[in-house]
Every structure is written in C-alpha cells, then in structure tokens.
Amino acid sequence: MNLKVDLAGVELNNPVMTASGTFGSGIEYSDYVDLNRLGAVVTKGVANVPWEGNATPRIAETYGGMLNAVGLQNPGIDVFVERDLPFLKKYDTKVIVNVCGRSTSDYVEVVERLADEAVDMLEINISCPNVKEGGIAFGQNPKSVEDITRAVKKVAKQPIIMKLSPNVTDITETAKAAEAGGADVLSLINTITGMKIDVNRRNFVLANKTGGLSGPAIKPIAIRMVYQVANAVNLPIIGMGGIMNVEDALEFIMAGASAVSVGTANFANPLATIEIVQGLEAYLKKNNIGDINSLIGCVK
Amino acid sequence: MNLKVDLAGVELNNPVMTASGTFGSGIEYSDYVDLNRLGAVVTKGVANVPWEGNATPRIAETYGGMLNAVGLQNPGIDVFVERDLPFLKKYDTKVIVNVCGRSTSDYVEVVERLADEAVDMLEINISCPNVKEGGIAFGQNPKSVEDITRAVKKVAKQPIIMKLSPNVTDITETAKAAEAGGADVLSLINTITGMKIDVNRRNFVLANKTGGLSGPAIKPIAIRMVYQVANAVNLPIIGMGGIMNVEDALEFIMAGASAVSVGTANFANPLATIEIVQGLEAYLKKNNIGDINSLIGCVK
Amino acid sequence: MAENFRNTAVITSVVKLQDDIVSMWLKDEEIAMASKPGQFVSFYCKDGSRLLPRPISICEINHSEGTLRFVFRLIGEGTKEIATYKVGDDVVIMGPLGNGFTLEGKKAILIGGGIGIPPMLELAKQLDIEKSIVLGYRDVTFMDKEFEPYGDVYVATEDGSTGIKGNVIDAIREHAIDADIIFACGPTPMLRGIKAYALEHGIKAQLSLEERMACGIGACLACVCKTKEVDHHTHVHNTRICKDGPVFYAQEVEL
Amino acid sequence: MAENFRNTAVITSVVKLQDDIVSMWLKDEEIAMASKPGQFVSFYCKDGSRLLPRPISICEINHSEGTLRFVFRLIGEGTKEIATYKVGDDVVIMGPLGNGFTLEGKKAILIGGGIGIPPMLELAKQLDIEKSIVLGYRDVTFMDKEFEPYGDVYVATEDGSTGIKGNVIDAIREHAIDADIIFACGPTPMLRGIKAYALEHGIKAQLSLEERMACGIGACLACVCKTKEVDHHTHVHNTRICKDGPVFYAQEVEL
Ligand SMILES: Cc1cc2nc3c(=O)[nH]c(=O)nc-3n(C[C@H](O)[C@H](O)[C@H](O)COP(=O)(O)OP(=O)(O)OC[C@H]3O[C@@H](n4cnc5c(N)ncnc54)[C@H](O)[C@@H]3O)c2cc1C
Numbered sequence A, B: 001m002n003l004k005v006d007l008a009g010v011e012l013n014n015p016v017m018t019a020s021g022t023f024g025s026g027i028e029y030s031d032y033v034d035l036n037r038l039g040a041v042v043t044k045g046v047a048n049v050p051w052e053g054n055a056t057p058r059i060a061e062t063y064g065g066m067l068n069a070v071g072l073q074n075p076g077i078d079v080f081v082e083r084d085l086p087f088l089k090k091y092d093t094k095v096i097v098n099v100c101g102r103s104t105s106d107y108v109e110v111v112e113r114l115a116d117e118a119v120d121m122l123e124i125n126i127s128c129p130n131v132k133e134g135g136i137a138f139g140q141n142p143k144s145v146e147d148i149t150r151a152v153k154k155v156a157k158q159p160i161i162m163k164l165s166p167n168v169t170d171i172t173e174t175a176k177a178a179e180a181g182g183a184d185v186l187s188l189i190n191t192i193t194g195m196k197i198d199v200n201r202r203n204f205v206l207a208n209k210t211g212g213l214s215g216p217a218i219k220p221i222a223i224r225m226v227y228q229v230a231n232a233v234n235l236p237i238i239g240m241g242g243i244m245n246v247e248d249a250l251e252f253i254m255a256g257a258s259a260v261s262v263g264t265a266n267f268a269n270p271l272a273t274i275e276i277v278q279g280l281e282a283y284l285k286k287n288n289i290g291d292i293n294s295l296i297g298c299v300k
Numbered sequence C, D: 001m002a003e004n005f006r007n008t009a010v011i012t013s014v015v016k017l018q019d020d021i022v023s024m025w026l027k028d029e030e031i032a033m034a035s036k037p038g039q040f041v042s043f044y045c046k047d048g049s050r051l052l053p054r055p056i057s058i059c060e061i062n063h064s065e066g067t068l069r070f071v072f073r074l075i076g077e078g079t080k081e082i083a084t085y086k087v088g089d090d091v092v093i094m095g096p097l098g099n100g101f102t103l104e105g106k107k108a109i110l111i112g113g114g115i116g117i118p119p120m121l122e123l124a125k126q127l128d129i130e131k132s133i134v135l136g137y138r139d140v141t142f143m144d145k146e147f148e149p150y151g152d153v154y155v156a157t158e159d160g161s162t163g164i165k166g167n168v169i170d171a172i173r174e175h176a177i178d179a180d181i182i183f184a185c186g187p188t189p190m191l192r193g194i195k196a197y198a199l200e201h202g203i204k205a206q207l208s209l210e211e212r213m214a215c216g217i218g219a220c221l222a223c224v225c226k227t228k229e230v231d232h233h234t235h236v237h238n239t240r241i242c243k244d245g246p247v248f249y250a251q252e253v254e255l
C-alpha cells in the first residue's frame, strides 16, 4: 500500500501536511502529534524581518468556521533559521516554509536567504487577507501573481508553491498566471475575507474589522476551486480549506489535489492530522486500493 | 417602537423577508408561518416560460450549510400570475417577484409582463450559479450588470432590486455598476459556487457537479460584502446569506442592510422568519431603541 | 392548514435491530393521529453542523397511544446522531408529510426492499385485503417475522442465505404470486424492475420514491422526479416527491 | 513532552451558583495531577458548529480524587452548551494549559473581579502565607463564603449591595490592606487599575490575562498581549497569553 506522493520531485511519506499559520513551526503540536507521521510541516508565514501582526482580538469563531486576522506576526527569517529549522530537521518529515512579504523584494529576500538551508519547499503566501500591503492584493491580480512567481523562481533553489487566494472571480486565471510564472506547485485555498459583528457591543469582533474565514464551513468552495484548477493547469495541487477528517481529505484528493493541508481542524482536535493519516491507510485497505496516487483527481 | 423600513419608497412592515427559492411562493410555508407577519415574501425565480431545472440530486448538505443546483425550475410567468400572485395578494405583506432569464430579453419580458400586476418590487437574479446561460455569468461582469439593469429599468414600473453574486473579486464593482444602471435596491448575497464529492461512490454528489453554497457557513462572507457595498453605493441593501436567528439579522442590519432575507434557515426551522421578527421586537425593547432604522449601518 | 405539525416528540423506545438498523418509537399525539401508511416525517438533528431534516418513513402508528415507529439505517452522521438518543429524550420532528399509500384493490403484493421494508408494515396492518408480502434483502433479514400476522411472507436475499436467492421480482416469479395491486418501497433499481413487471402484467402499482430533500414540504424543488405528464405545480415534467409523493402510480413517473 | 493532556473527562457534579454561573467538577486524574493554580483548561464543545475550545480557569484541584473544579459564566452558546451537561457525561478537555501563578511573597492580596474570582480559590488554598482576599462584583456575590477559611475576605460591589460600594481598589484603600505581592484575575480595566496601584505602591503583582484563543497552546498567535520587552517567541512585543501566560508580572505587560 503506497501513501507516498510527489510534489515537483519532492517525495512526501504521505499527502497530509499542516496548513500554514495553524501549526506554528510544529513545536507546540509536537506534544500531541508525532511529526514523523506527517507528510510535511508547513510553517507559519515568515518574512524578511519580524512582523508585529495586528491588534487583538485577532480571531472570532463563526458557524462551522472561524475568522482570523493575526496579520502574520512572525520573528523574521533570522530567528526562524536559527531556532525553528533545527527543531524541524530532527523529524522525518518534509519542511515547507511559508513566506510572506509586503513587496516582491521582501519575498525574494526570504527565498534567497533560504536557498541553502535544509528546507524542502517554499510556499509563497500572496493571498493573506489580513495585511494592508502585499498579501491578498497580489493574489487577486493575475499579472502580479505571474510577476512575483517569476521573481521568486529566479532566486529559488527549492521548488516553489504559490498559494492562491479564493477571493477572486475566477481562480483558474491566477492559477494559470502562477503556472506561466514558473510555479512548481499550487496550494489553495487561503482564507476567504469575512466579517463578524457583535450585536450587543455594536462593534466589529475583530480589531482588524475583517478577517479570513477558514474551517469546514468553506470546504465546498475549496473543493470547487481545487477541481477547477486541477482541470486548468498541469501543476500538482495542495488542497486545503476545512479539512476535518479523512473523508474531507479524500474529497480534495479526488477533486485533484496531490496533497492536503489541515488548518483550523488542529484547533478543534490537535490529533486531526494523525487521524487523517490513519484514515487514509484504512480507506485504501478497505477499498483494496494499492496506491493513493490512483485517487488523485479520479472524480471528473 | 418602529420596525417599518423603506426600500426605494416601498414601506415594509418589518425588515424580514424570505430569500428567493427557499420559500416557493409562500403557499407551502403558510401552514407554519403567518405571512402577514413578514415584511415581504420574495418568490422563487420566475422566467418568461417554464423551466425544467436540473437533474437530481439537486441538493447536498454541507458543514453548516448546503449546496443547491435546483436550476431555477419554475412554471413561467403566466402560471405564476394566474395562480401564485392571487394567493399572495391575500396577505398584508409586500410581494417581491424574483426574475430569472437566459438573456437580457428574457428578463425584460418578465418585467414588462409584471408591470401592471399587483407586485411591489422585482428582484433581478443575475447571480444564479446553477444555470448555464444567464445567471452568474451576467452577475460577474460589471458591464453586463449595468446593461441589464438599464434594460430592465427602462420597462419596469416597480422598483428594481439587483441581486448580486458573491463569486467576484470585488463586489463593490458590480454594486456600483448596478447603481450606475439605475437600480433602486441591491440584494446580496446569492449563493457561492461550491462542490461536494461522495468519497464512497467516488462521484459528485450533485448531478450538476457544482451548486450554490448557502446557510450559516457563508454568513461572515455575506456580512463583509454587505458592509463593503453599503460603504460604496447609495442604495438600500437587502442582506442575506446564512441568517438563522435574530442576532444574524441584526448583524446584517448593523453592517448596512435595510432589510434581510431568510433562506436556508427555513429548511432547518420553518418558523425562522417569524422568530426573527419577534426577536427584533424584543431586541429593540430590551435595548430601548425606538426605531430599527437607527441600527441600519450603525457599525462603521 | 395542512394536517401536519412541527413538534417536539419524546422517545419512548429505541432498539437495535442490527448493527446499523435502529427501531425507534416516538410519542406525539398530533402527528400520530394525522398519520397514514406511506407518509414520512422530517427529523431535525440537534448538532448545528447539520441543517437539513432527515426524512424517515412511518413504520407503525399506534393511534391510541399517540405513538409512531420509525426504523432507519445508520448511513451518515445524521442517522448516527439520532441513533444515540435515549428513551425520554426530545426530538424535533415535522409531519406527517407526503401523500401516503392509497388503500385499494382486492389482492395485493406488498414489496419492500432493504430499508424500504419498514413503511410496508403499517400498510400491511391497515390494508384489509388479501396480501402477499415480499421482502428483499442483501443478506441478513430484519422485521420479516413482524409481517407474518398480515399475509404470506416471501423473502429474497441476494446471497441466498434466507428465502430464495435473488431479488423480489425473482421471488414473485418463483412463487407465482398474482395480484391486482402492488405497493412497493425500496431502492430505485428495484422500483424500476417492479414498474416493468407491473406494466408487463397489467397490475396497478404504487411506488414510494426517495430523493434528497431540503424543505420536505414542497417549497424548494429539491426533490423532484421525472413525470410522464406535465406536473401540476411547475407545469414541466418534474414533480415534488415530498409533497406530491412519495407514493406515485408506476405509470406516472420515469425511474 | 509538556505536562498536558487532551482527555475525555467525566462530570462528577454540576451546580448553579447563580442564574448564569455554573460550578462543575470533572474527574481526570492526569490533568488534575498536573494542574496548579492559575492554569486553565480548554473545553471542546460537542456541537459541530462550534469548533474552537473554550478556555476556563481551574478553580479548585482535588489531587487525591483526581478531580478539578471550574466555575464559569454563561456568556454565549458554548458555555450554555457546557452548562447542559449532567453528572456522568463526558467532556473533552485539554490541559492544564498556561503557566499559572508563582507562589511567592510573605504577605499577599488576592484580588478577583467577577468571573475572575474562581481561579483565586485554588491559589488561596495553596498559597501558604498571610493573605487578604478582595473580591469585586457588580451586584450579587458568589463564592465569597468559600474564601473565608483562607484569609480576611473583603467584598466590593458596584451597587454597594454587599461590602463597600466601589471596586476592588476602593476596597483595598478603604481597608488599608498592605502586602508585598498581589495576585489578580478579572476584567482588563480592573487589572489596569491594579497595575497602577501596584507600581504606585511598589508592590509586585501577578496578573492573569484573558484573550480570544484558537489553539490554546501557543501555535496560532491569536491570543497575544502587548509586552514591554521584546517577547521570546516572535521577538516583537506580542507575547502569547495561552502559552507564556495567562499570568504575567504587572510590569511585563501593557494593558
Ligand atoms: C421519503 C423518504 C423516506 C425515507 N425513509 C427512510 C426510512 O424509513 N428508513 C431509513 O433508514 N431511511 C429512510 N430514508 C432515507 C434517509 O432519509 C437517509 O438515509 C438519511 O437522510 C441519511 O441521513 P444521514 O445524515 O445519516 O446521511 P448523510 O449521507 O450524512 O446525509 C447527508 C444528507 O443527504 C441526505 N440523504 C442521504 N441519503 C439520503 C437518502 N437515501 N434519501 C434522501 N436523503 C438522503 C440527508 O438527508 C442529508 O441531508 C428515506 C428517505 C426519503 C426521501
């Protein structure tokens, strides 16, 4: 029984990864989850310098989901390389660093800095709805998606994953733009911009007013987008958005994802990732399927 | 205590309406709900001729929501005028007819046909994700939103509500286009395109593959869009998307909606609309607010 | 006002018939008094992540006690949730919904397939004519003994473990059962077979259909089936199973 | 491995202290053994529409019985759900989380405001030095009698219905309570006042803070508070309340 999947030449032990920003750098969750069992750990977004992030409250629960406006608080690439990378390298799992920036040169700086580090892949976050500069504005415009992808690819030594925003009319346009720019892999979806109002205080719940919606509430949108993109480009896809259990993960894989990231579910159940890995094994066994790769995009 | 709100000169007894397609023409729900207590009944979409709709399965439950791909099955305007309108006119509630079409002339034909009927307003559905022609394709393009609005306004005798699609990068663009075309009111949001896969049958759950996501899962997205549009145009807004209870309705009102439509909630609780009307009364009383109009858009 | 209600019923008994089949009695006098065989009830889940009601057929009605019985298979999270309820627990239900069977004919075959068997029980009790009862299963049988007081019971199993090996049509042919009316509930392929058989033999047939539902009361047009004639509601060829069915005459519907 | 666990605990008692305040004991030996005053536990709701855990402070620990007490106010749907649980029911919890209070000093004032009062009880039990206990309420008091065995209890109510009229600082001034250490939990405005008072009087103060949480274990950066110095985790001025707190020295944090 084979659970191994390939992402642009990087072989993952299984398709289950963590979604950036929900798992830190893995340190905290390693109390609950054996990181060796994960296909990859995707880190919280890292910038060239430390970012303070947004004011609190930064999160709000919503029906079947949550809003976050953390705003990419992070210690910057230097601390990350010194402290978090050595921790992650102790495990038999792939390390994917999520990169954020306020300008193309910010992204490029981080990617260059990581070129010779023991990092397996880089995920470029051009779709964060919670920062004023960079983030989503880049990700909504096919032209700038292509430009950033190209700029990053020029200096990258690892395969580049472009993380797409769902806050667009037609996600196949930005997907194709990333492909044109030379992306190796696409990941989708980032969060969907949302808002919550506290009707008793008559005010926004989040200090940032808007936040990114994640969790099972958005899964049908994410599945649709993965399906659309899988049928529009020739790149492997990392699917995410609301994966809570093995059925959800399989939905993404059957829609066309080669791997999946688990985000909000970690908050509801810190063991979610491991349970999904076990669930995939059980599904293959029960259905007599020898190789998980045969399920990728099997629903047409 | 005043619950009356004004939509382009039409005075509703209260801001609570039904969302098109979830309440038929009110006949079935009148067993559970006193239609006299509603601000308005919005009918299922009506076309110039009968539409068969899509193949089944037409719906799928999702986490905190549902997908539908009914595909606008409707008996056409003639049967509607003969059978459904007389029924609705028996009640002390405003009647809003939701209009669908495959081309601009389809919309215009229905609007003309209704010009001298006892209908209070027309809601033009340019955002249905479940039909091949018309529907969402119109609603995603500011230019065609403006054109259809103008065409419809030319023949309309009642105020025109343009129903916007959330499947866009920037909903303020289509909102402004509708305003430019002469719309009297905007309603939002229609459903968000989604997909569900049955991992045991390894097939799409819906015959139509994709469907429109509705229900509380999407509320944060709808609130954000209502807030954005309220701050971008000078038209009254009918807010909808996941309203289950009075707090949800108040969130929309505080974000900028003058009235609200209740859709999916009717399926979970046929009494939802009435409970929301009662809840609004209770909220005003408890908080000593004399006029609900003072809450519209109060959160900035 | 239609004779149906959205009430909070109380569970009076829960029994497992098989690992994945539960039999449950609920007390609700209004709904019980208004119910007839072939109608169904919408069950509302308590868990907020599941919004849509689960339609479950009425299996038995005890008018004097104001109770109703339902037998359902644990398919997904909704039926699994309902199966956890205990005696004394509340459950919100709406019903009775749909048209139910029309009691008619002189000599009937009642056919149930799989989880389509339960609704045939109340019909068997109320239908006061000569009856053959044909029950089809994949393998393990359930409820077959409960039908014995009401007629000759024939069992077919796909694996041949009980009764004849084959489907319900095989059983009817095998036992040369004749009738002037068929009542049936079960999976669509079975109903399709029965429709063909009924037409071939010139027997009237009432078939109980199933489709995914949202409102359960005819408003949303989720649950349609194709009809031969233009339907009375939308004037196309799609009629609502929840409101105009779930029971149709075989020749009315395209399966 | 950190000394915390995600377990299914069993409820051993549920008592309403007020209309909207519930006291609940849970049995979970692992978590009870590892817990200390000022730490908290994440409660996971059963209803699928609520994904995020509810952080609730540990109010009392019974190490010998392996039980923990929590006292919480019914604010929204989550706490209302938890309040419906009955003795014998399961509940999934994770903990103990956070750092807890550091037991130190010679003469302490324990200050609790509103629903910040419960976590002071276990501290009062374990802190083996001279203690004054100051409790602030809006109007109706709760748990104040439970503190009496552990020190002099002073009550302040906003409406003056019990104790002195005013807030906890008014009570401290009024009774001229002195100390070399303050421990406090309560609403932010109260903590802000206590911080100012402590700095003014040169008294050390440990404050327990609150913020909306998602992970509860330091991974998501939802629950930060502003710090005076660059924090050790992100090297900015935002430290994680769930992991590096909830208890901070007054001078460390900006309120
Ligand atoms: C008129 C009618 C009568 C029925 N009577 C019975 C009965 O007596 N006993 C019984 O075991 N089952 C019956 N069913 C089927 C039953 O409704 C489904 O098995 C049940 O809804 C599954 O819910 P779930 O949450 O466990 O499954 P899930 O698959 O998780 O449900 C997801 C969604 O799909 C819908 N759904 C799934 N399967 C079906 C289905 N077969 N038909 C309609 N909707 C479905 C659910 O209602 C829900 O909205 C009947 C269906 C209909 C339409």
Ligand SMILES: Cc1cc2nc3c(=O)[nH]c(=O)nc-3n(C[C@H](O)[C@H](O)[C@H](O)COP(=O)(O)OP(=O)(O)OC[C@H]3O[C@@H](n4cnc5c(N)ncnc54)[C@H](O)[C@@H]3O)c2cc1C
Residues within 6 Å of the ligand: A060, A061, D040, D052, D053, D054, D055, D056, D057, D058, D071, D072, D073, D074, D075, D076, D077, D078, D079, D080, D115, D118, D119, D209, D210, D211, D212, D213, D246
């Ligand atoms: C470290 C810590 C310890 C706490 N200890 C206690 C205690 O001992 N007793 C007690 O009554 N309350 C305590 N609280 C507050 C308690 O967590 C909230 O009242 C509770 O989460 C509200 O949940 P709800 O679903 O009822 O309310 P809702 O408002 O419906 O909750 C919606 C979301 O907001 C979050 N939320 C709402 N209010 C708060 C709040 N004040 N702090 C943090 N998150 C919040 C919820 O966790 C949930 O994610 C503590 C909070 C923290 C951070």
Ligand SMILES: Cc1cc2nc3c(=O)[nH]c(=O)nc-3n(C[C@H](O)[C@H](O)[C@H](O)COP(=O)(O)O)c2cc1C
Residues within 6 Å of the ligand: A019, A020, A021, A022, A044, A045, A068, A070, A072, A098, A125, A128, A163, A189, A190, A191, A213, A214, A215, A216, A218, A240, A241, A242, A243, A261, A262, A263, A264, A265, D214, D220
């Ligand atoms: C608290 C939080 C923080 C996040 N931070 C990041 C981030 O730093 N970089 C990024 O690319 N995505 C970030 N995301 C988005 C997730 O990686 C993921 O795309 C999204 O949450 C959808 O998946 P889910 O529904 O499983 O959570 C964050 C999401 C959450 C909930």
Ligand SMILES: Cc1cc2nc3c(=O)[nH]c(=O)nc-3n(C[C@H](O)[C@H](O)[C@H](O)COP(=O)(O)O)c2cc1C
Residues within 6 Å of the ligand: B019, B020, B021, B022, B044, B045, B068, B070, B072, B098, B125, B128, B163, B189, B190, B191, B213, B214, B215, B216, B218, B240, B241, B242, B243, B261, B262, B263, B264, B265, C214, C220
């Ligand atoms: C079953 C179903 C049918 C619908 N049919 C229509 C329709 O005919 N015309 C229309 O404009 N919107 C239609 N909608 C969209 C709703 O009116 C509403 O915009 C959307 O469902 C969001 O609101 P909700 O979350 O409260 O359901 C339909 C929605 C559902 C669920």
Ligand code: FES
Residues within 6 Å of the ligand: C212, C213, C214, C215, C216, C217, C218, C219, C220, C221, C222, C223, C224, C240, C241, C242, C243
């Ligand atoms: S379920 Fe709505 S019409 Fe049948």
Ligand code: FES
Residues within 6 Å of the ligand: D212, D213, D214, D215, D216, D217, D218, D219, D220, D221, D222, D223, D224, D240, D241, D242, D243
């Ligand atoms: S709640 Fe996630 S870091 Fe504190």
